Amino acid sequence: MARYTGADCRLCRREGTKLFLKGDRCYTDKCGVERRPYPPGQAGKRRPRDSEYRGQLREKQKTKRLYGLLEKQFRNCYEVANRQQGITGENLLRLLESRLDNVVYRLGFAKSRDEGRQVVRHGHITVNGRRVNIPSYRVRAGDTVAVADKAKDLLVIKTSLISSEKIEVPGWLEVDIEKLSGKVLSLPERNQIDAPVREQLIIELYSK
Numbered sequence: 001m002a003r004y005t006g007a008d009c010r011l012c013r014r015e016g017t018k019l020f021l022k023g024d025r026c027y028t029d030k031c032g033v034e035r036r037p038y039p040p041g042q043a044g045k046r047r048p049r050d051s052e053y054r055g056q057l058r059e060k061q062k063t064k065r066l067y068g069l070l071e072k073q074f075r076n077c078y079e080v081a082n083r084q085q086g087i088t089g090e091n092l093l094r095l096l097e098s099r100l101d102n103v104v105y106r107l108g109f110a111k112s113r114d115e116g117r118q119v120v121r122h123g124h125i126t127v128n129g130r131r132v133n134i135p136s137y138r139v140r141a142g143d144t145v146a147v148a149d150k151a152k153d154l155l156v157i158k159t160s161l162i163s164s165e166k167i168e169v170p171g172w173l174e175v176d177i178e179k180l181s182g183k184v185l186s187l188p189e190r191n192q193i194d195a196p197v198r199e200q201l202i203i204e205l206y207s208k
Contacts, residue, residue, distance in 0.1 A: 060206075063195070067102060068113050094193075096195075099136055100127065123148065141184055170193070170194070
């Protein structure tokens with residue numbers, strides 16, 4: 001499957017904000033946005049021409065990169081959100097937040113969403129006692145997400161738990177660090193999602 005293999009810091013600089021794609025590095029002075037707060041490339045320091053379309057496109061690109069999705073995956077999420085009842089923008093964010101790789105990151109079992117995706121792919125995560133290796137798997141209210149018994153001593157899990165002290169577990173999740181498990185109390189409401197996203201711009205872009 002196609003995936004982005006370039007520098008993660010380059011994506012953050014392009015969007016002009018921290019997307020926390022590198023885990024611990026994003027909290028230090030080595031962060032690319034801190035060192036070079038302008039877009040990559042020779043023309044990066046030029047002042048871009050503002051337009052309505054540019055704002056909508058950049059918001060979509062930022063959100064897509066924040067959650068680590070490709071264009072087709074992101075578009076599919078929008079189509080599902082658009083068919084659901086309620087506000088499409090909130091539905092979209094709820095779908096993105098309920099992905100298993102994001103939940104693993106939110107619970108502190110991974111330092112970044114990329115690492116969460118890798119941990120899930122390698123079969124180190126269980127949902128309701130069953131091993132799930134699909135990062136896009138959507139959790140539901142009442143689900144229990146845990147680290148598999150054979151993976152509890154892995155170095156990647158231990159270092160993630162140390163780093164998770166910097167990450168606040170959202171109110172729609174509950175975590176038990178000793179048992180390395182968490183529970184989905186409910187699907188998140190908009191005020192429980194702290195992602196720096198203006199979802200209305202994305203909806204306007206796709207509605208054209």
